[in-house]
Structures are given as C-alpha cells and as structure tokens.
Amino acid sequence: MRERSSRGSQPSVDERYSQWKSLVPVLYDWLANHNLVWPSLSCRWGPQLEQATYKSRQRLYLSEQTDGTVPNTLVIANCEIVKPRVAAAEHISQFNEEARSPFVKKFKTIIHPGEVNRIRELPQNSKIVATHTDSPDVLIWDVEAQPNRHAVLGATDSRPDLILTGHQENAEFALAMCPTEPYVLSGGKDKSVVLWSIQDHITSSTDPSKSPGASSGSSSVKQSPKGGNDKVSDGPTVGPRGVFQGHEDTVEDVQFCPTSPQEFCSVGDDSCLILWDARVGSSPITKVEKAHNADLHCVDWNPHDNNLILTGSADSSVHMFDRRKLTTMMVWDHQFINLKATKLLFSACSGLQTKLLYLGVLLKMDS
Numbered sequence: 434m435r436e437r438s439s440r441g442s443q444p445s446v447d448e449r450y451s452q453w454k455s456l457v458p459v460l461y462d463w464l465a466n467h468n469l470v471w472p473s474l475s476c477r478w479g480p481q482l483e484q485a486t487y488k489s490r491q492r493l494y495l496s497e498q499t500d501g502t503v504p505n506t507l508v509i510a511n512c513e514i515v516k517p518r519v520a521a522a523e524h525i526s527q528f529n530e531e532a533r534s535p536f537v538k539k540f541k542t543i544i545h546p547g548e549v550n551r552i553r554e555l556p557q558n559s560k561i562v563a564t565h566t567d568s569p570d571v572l573i574w575d576v577e578a579q580p581n582r583h584a585v586l587g588a589t590d591s592r593p594d595l596i597l598t599g600h601q602e603n604a605e606f607a608l609a610m611c612p613t614e615p616y617v618l619s620g621g622k623d624k625s626v627v628l629w630s631i632q633d634h635i636t637s638s639t640d641p642s643k644s645p646g647a648s649s650g651s652s653s654v655k656q657s658p659k660g661g662n663d664k665v666s667d668g669p670t671v672g673p674r675g676v677f678q679g680h681e682d683t684v685e686d687v688q689f690c691p692t693s694p695q696e697f698c699s700v701g702d703d704s705c706l707i708l709w710d711a712r713v714g715s716s717p718i719t720k721v722e723k724a725h726n727a728d729l730h731c732v733d734w735n736p737h738d739n740n741l742i743l744t745g746s747a748d749s750s751v752h753m754f755d756r757r758k759l760t761t762m763m764v765w766d767h768q769f770i771n772l773k774a775t776k777l778l779f780s781a782c783s784g785l786q787t788k789l790l791y792l793g794v795l796l797k798m799d800s
Contacts, residue, residue: 458522463515467534471497475552479509480559488515493537494562494576496549503584507543507552507564509576512536541581543574546590551608555631557615565608569600571619573631592668595634599627599673607687607699612736614694616674620684626677626699628711634671679707679717686731692739700729700744708756721759724752 479492547566573595604621690696725746
C-alpha cells in the first residue's frame with residue numbers, strides 16, 4: 434500500500450477506501466457486497482424478474498476466471514435489490530467485505546469454454562446472452578434452457594446454443610447487442626468488425642432450402658477438430674451478414690447506434706474512431722484518425738441523443754464526439770487516477786443519469 438507523500442497531499446489507498454466507506458450511507462440508498470471465490474472479468478444486469486413492496490428481484494450475469502483447478506464459468510444469479518429509502522443507514526454502512534451477500538443467490542452455472550471476457554444480453558429476448566472468450570467465435574446462450582452444471586475438475590464444457598463465426602483471429606472483448614433488432618456486433622485481433630443476425634439461424638433452421646454452405650448469414654453445425662485444441666464445443670453456427678475492414682490494429686470495442694441496427698461504431702489500438710453503415714457497404718463512413726493519443730479501449734453511444742459518442746483511452750482522457758461535426762470534440766478534462774494502460778468501461782442506464790464504472794467505484798453524474 435502506498436503511504437502519504439512527504440507533503441501529505443496524497444492519501445494512501447487504505448485512507449481513500451476508509452473515506453469512501455464512511456460516506457457509503459450518504460452516497461447510496463442501498464449497498465450489498467458479495468465476495469466471490471474467483472475474479473470476475475465481466476458482469477451485467479439482466480431483466481427484472483419480480484417487484485415487491487420493499488424490494489425487487491433482478492437477474493445478474495457474471496463470470497468466474499479460475500486458475501485451472503476448476504473450469505471457468507458463466508454464472509446466472511438473482512439479486513434482491515432493496516428500494517430507495519427502505520434500508521437503514523446503519524445497515525448500509527455495516528457491510529462485510531469478506532462475506533457473501535444474502536441478497537445475491539446463484540441460479541445457474543454454465544461451464545464456459547475458456548475465460549468469459551465479455552457478457553452482453555439481447556434486449557429482444559431476456560433469456561439470450563452472448564459471450565466473448567479467447568477464440569474467434571461469439572457464443573450465444575439460452576440461460577433458461579441451459580442445464581445447471583457443477584464446476585468440478587474434468588467436467589466437460591457446456592454446449593452453446595449458437596456459435597457465431599466470421600473472425601479470422603481471436604475476438605476477445607469488443608461485443609455489442611443491438612437495442613432494436615436481434616443483431617450482434619464484434620471486433621477482434623483480425624482488425625475487423627463483424628455483424629450477425631441471430632434471426633438468420635432461426636430462418637435457416639425453419640427453411641430447408643437454405644444450404645449450410647451458403648454465404649453470409651448461413652447456418653450449419655460446427656465440429657471440433659480431432660486435435661481437440663478448439664475451446665468451443667460442437668454446436669450450430671451462423672455466418673456473418675457483413676465483415677467490415679478499416680482498422681489497422683486490434684478492435685477493442687464496438688457499439689450500435691441506439692436508433693438504427695445498420696449503424697454502429699468501433700474503436701481500436703490504432704487510436705481510431707470509425708463510424709459504419711451496413712446499408713452502404715463494408716468500408717468506413719467516417720474515420721477519426723487520431724481520436725486519442727493512445728489506444729482506444731471503449732466507446733459508448735448516448736441513448737438519449739444519438740449524435741453523441743463517448744470514447745475512453747489509455748491516454749487518461751475521455752472524449753465526447755458529435756457525429757455531425759467530428760472535426761471537433763469535447764474533451765472531458767478530468768484526470769482519472771491510475772488510468773494509464775487501464776481499460777475504461779462505460780455503462781448507460783435508462784434513467785436521466787449516466788454512470789461510469791471505473792475500478793469498482795460507481796460515480797453518479799447528473800445529466
């Protein structure tokens with residue numbers, strides 16, 4: 434742990450944590466701490482399952498990155514959330530960092546082929562989630578239909594309900610679901626952005642005239658190679674609707690336009706922000722060459738104003754772009770502590786607030 438500097442201007446990590454903990458009853462209406470056995474690389478809220486007088490029940494998706502003694506897992510949990518102005522301040526402040534919260538209960542475990550680097554849920558069907566692992570494929574899971582598994586050494590991987598193929602190299606982090614159509618977007622080390630429609634698999638399954646060998650959007654069955662070095666199990670596959678080339682390095686994040694399934698954007702290690710439109714081809718519509726002075730790690734599209742795009746970078750800055758005038762930008766002039774070489778993760782909520790999740794601390798900013 435760092436100690437205070439000679440001038441006494443920089444508090445240590447322990448002091449900052451103690452200060453935050455003392456302010457918890459003031460900052461939050463409610464807080465629950467749930468200690469995990471293994472680190473989690475990704476977590477997402479799912480649908481609301483139930484609403485009662487004093488609390489609601491919400492689906493929660495999270496990953497467990499193990500050391501190999503047991504398999505990596507995708508965990509589906511149910512979380513009881515106490516409503517505002519219900520929990521007493523004393524109860525909120527007296528949480529135990531080492532304990533598991535009684536408000537978070539595991540519902541189902543899926544044995545995942547490889548680490549779960551990213552989880553995204555399908556807005557049109559609350560039972561469907563997509564995951565990224567260290568492979569070129571995107572895995573689609575029906576969390577209600579999947580059997581509950583016990584993560585023990587030697588257990589076989591769960592079988593994905595659908596495998597999206599199209600990347601030529603590993604696609605580990607860049608993943609997005611369209612808010613208006615059952616479309617999936619991904620980016621990877623092959624410097625490409627790939628677009629799929631889950632509907633293509635449903636159409637191919639119900640229409641025998643569609644051959645598995647057809648080109649874009651075709652459905653078939655993936656067979657694991659005899660060598661057994663493929664992390665993804667056998668399963669039905671669907672090909673992409675489009676592969677978009679324009680980046681010169683790994684694509685780190687992708688995002689759909691909130692109002693159009695054909696428009697999306699991407700950022701990457703080439704420091705570029707690229708806007709795409711699938712209706713006019715596979716080349717960029719607009720490319721901002723030096724969106725930042727370092728690798729771009731994340732991008733988000735404003736759900737309330739689809740002209741505004743937010744990017745985060747390893748250069749310790751956040752930029753906001755207006756796509757009507759991309760030659761200028763608004764730089765968020767806040768210096769994030771220890772942000773260099775650190776990945777930002779943006780998350781938009783449905784209310785009139787924007788939330789920035791950074792190193793486990795939730796900062797609320799009124800919009």
